[in-house]
Amino acid sequence: xxxxxxxxxxxxxxxxxxxxxxxxxxxxxxxxxxxxxxxxxxxxxxxxxxxxxxxxxxxxxxxxxxxxxxxxxxxxxxxxxxxxxxxxxxxxxxxxxxxxxxxxxxxxxxxxxxxxxxxxxxxxxxxxxxxxxxxxxxxxxxxxxxxxxxxxxxxxxxxxxxxxxxxxxxxxxxxxxxxxxxxxxxxxxxxxxxxxxxxxxxxxxxxxxxxxxxxxxxxxxxxxxxxxxxxxxxxxxxxxxxxx
Amino acid sequence: xxxxxxxxxxxxxxxxxxxxxxxxxxxxxxxxxxxxxxxxxxxxxxxxxxxxxxxxxxxxxxxxxxxxxxxxxxxxxxxxxxxxxxxxxxxxxxxxxxxxxxxxxxxxxxxxxxxxxxxxxxxxxxxxxxxxxxxxxxxxxxxxxxxxxxxxxxxxxxxxxxxxxxxxxxxxxxxxxxxxxxxxxxxxxxxxxxxxxxxxxxxxxxxxxxxxxxxxxxxxxxxxxxxxxxxxxxxxxxxxxxxx
Numbered sequence: 398x399x400x401x402x403x404x405x406x407x408x409x410x411x412x413x414x415x416x417x418x419x420x421x422x423x424x425x426x427x428x429x430x431x432x433x434x435x436x437x438x439x440x441x442x443x444x445x446x447x448x449x450x451x452x453x454x455x456x457x458x459x460x461x462x463x464x465x466x467x468x469x470x471x472x473x474x475x476x477x478x479x480x481x482x483x484x485x486x487x488x489x490x491x492x493x494x495x496x497x498x499x500x501x502x503x504x505x506x507x508x509x510x511x512x513x514x515x516x517x518x519x520x521x522x523x524x525x526x527x528x529x530x531x532x533x534x535x536x537x538x539x540x541x542x543x544x545x546x547x548x549x550x551x552x553x554x555x556x557x558x559x560x561x562x563x564x565x566x567x568x569x570x571x572x573x574x575x576x577x578x579x580x581x582x583x584x585x586x587x588x589x590x591x592x593x594x595x596x597x598x599x600x601x602x603x604x605x606x607x608x609x610x611x612x613x614x615x616x617x618x619x620x621x622x623x624x625x626x627x628x629x630x631x632x633x634x635x636x637x638x639x640x641x
Numbered sequence: 642x643x644x645x646x647x648x649x650x651x652x653x654x655x656x657x658x659x660x661x662x663x664x665x666x667x668x669x670x671x672x673x674x675x676x677x678x679x680x681x682x683x684x685x686x687x688x689x690x691x692x693x694x695x696x697x698x699x700x701x702x703x704x705x706x707x708x709x710x711x712x713x714x715x716x717x718x719x720x721x722x723x724x725x726x727x728x729x730x731x732x733x734x735x736x737x738x739x740x741x742x743x744x745x746x747x748x749x750x751x752x753x754x755x756x757x758x759x760x761x762x763x764x765x766x767x768x769x770x771x772x773x774x775x776x777x778x779x780x781x782x783x784x785x786x787x788x789x790x791x792x793x794x795x796x797x798x799x800x801x802x803x804x805x806x807x808x809x810x811x812x813x814x815x816x817x818x819x820x821x822x823x824x825x826x827x828x829x830x831x832x833x834x835x836x837x838x839x840x841x842x843x844x845x846x847x848x849x850x851x852x853x854x855x856x857x858x859x860x861x862x863x864x865x866x867x868x869x870x871x872x873x874x875x876x877x878x879x880x881x882x883x884x885x
Contacts, residue, residue, distance in 0.1 A: 406885065407885075408885055442724070445728040446727070446728055447724050447727055447728050447883065448883055448884075448885055449883040449884050449885075451884075467730045467731075467732060468730075470728060470729065470730040471730040473728070475725075475728045477721065477724040477725055477728070478721075478724075479721055481720055481721030481722045481724060481725050482722065482725070483651070483655065483720075483722055484720065485655055485658035485659055486651075486655075486658065490654075494647060494650075494651045495729070497643070497644075497647035497650075498644055498647050498648075498729045498730070498731055499729075499730070500643065526658075542725075
């Protein structure tokens with residue numbers, strides 16, 4: 398469960414996120430869409446406790462991310478933008494470090510690691526330094542790290558960026574498979590992804606929500622029935638309103 | 642505490658994942674030897690003590706310790722792993738202290754590897770081994786103080802070269818704050834107590850009194866409080882970044 402209330406973040410004169418409210422519950426896969434610079438990553442950084450909001454609050458399973466950070470972060474799996482990882486470590490060492498920090502040990506660690514490795518399909522590269530891996534594999538290492546502790550809440554910033562079509566398909570399958578009892582937010586540029594895995598789509602522009610609907614409702618907004626057209630309409634100001 | 646050891650272990654191992662550890666230790670030992678034997682005329686002094694050897698430690702640390710500390714935070718910031726690290730359920734103090742202790746332990750390892758010179762001096766004569774042990778402890782504490790300065794400065798930038806240069810300058814000021822170069826700048830206008838306060842920050846003065854064989858509680862307290870102060874500042878700087 399993620400509860401975002403009137404979240405605001407300014408960087409100097411620029412308001413990156415403006416008065417944004419959103420509640421996402423278990424079983425929902427929310428697609429977070431918007432043009433570059435719309436505030437998607439900034440919102441995710443605040444939801445996961447990396448950035449402190451200027452105003453508003455975020456609660457993860459009831460724990461406030463600012464005042465009860467550690468408890469909130471324990472319930473959270475996060476794939477940051479660009480899937481950063483320690484390049485000199487191998488995926489095996491990296492996942493072991495994450496497991497330690499997540500207080501998984503012994504059998505629990507073994508089971509969790511196996512599940513994450515299988516989910517992200519990392520079997521072939523476990524002992525290669527992460528910096529030598531391709532972009533797609535690095536992304537999957539980041540994904541494995543995020544799902545390792547089987548968190549209630551997943552926040553994934555562009556999880557399929559840099560993956561080839563087969564890998565995209567696999568990662569989407571993985572996300573869909575986990576969706577039943579988890580709360581998931583993914584940000585993406587790919588509108589096909591919304592169709593493929595999301596139960597709900599939120600488009601933001603200049604830090605504000607311009608629409609909050611199911612993918613089907615969204616498609617119905619355009620005469621052509623294509624999500625691309627709706628996206629362009631909403632984020633280039635062709636239509637006003639439609640705010641949720 | 643568990644999280645602290647995980648952060649510590651990851652950081653400590655990372656020194657050995659690249660040639661950094663090897664290069665650092667070789668240069669450290671080589672420089673120690675070169676300074677002691679060629680500049681310090683260790684053999685010509687004709688006395689069985691290590692005062693010449695320890696006398697050069699502040700000057701060697703001045704350049705070598707910032708080289709060890711510069712990557713601590715700057716690299717995390719550059720590679721984006723800082724976002725990963727700070728969204729894991731680890732209290733900030735544990736991250737700051739764990740990273741610092743890893744670097745300190747590594748510096749301690751390099752220091753321990755200078756033991757052949759201790760064997761040499763025992764072979765040649767009868768040094769006061771109590772003084773030698775005190776000096777090693779003093780040297781280790783001083784390395785920790787330099788490291789805490791370097792770690793704090795590293796957290797202000799994502800550029801390791803800037804972190805290195807600024808750390809060297811700040812460490813230099815602390816090293817020689819008892820010397821006329823610094824004191825004259827204060828004498829012109831500052832009241833005497835302030836001049837004395839500045840002069841009391843001199844690493845050389847505190848280290849020299851330890852290498853004289855007196856482990857004075859005040860010198861220990863000086864180094865420990867300096868470490869605590871800079872680690873606290875380090876923590877504040879990292880936390881301040883959250884507000885963007």
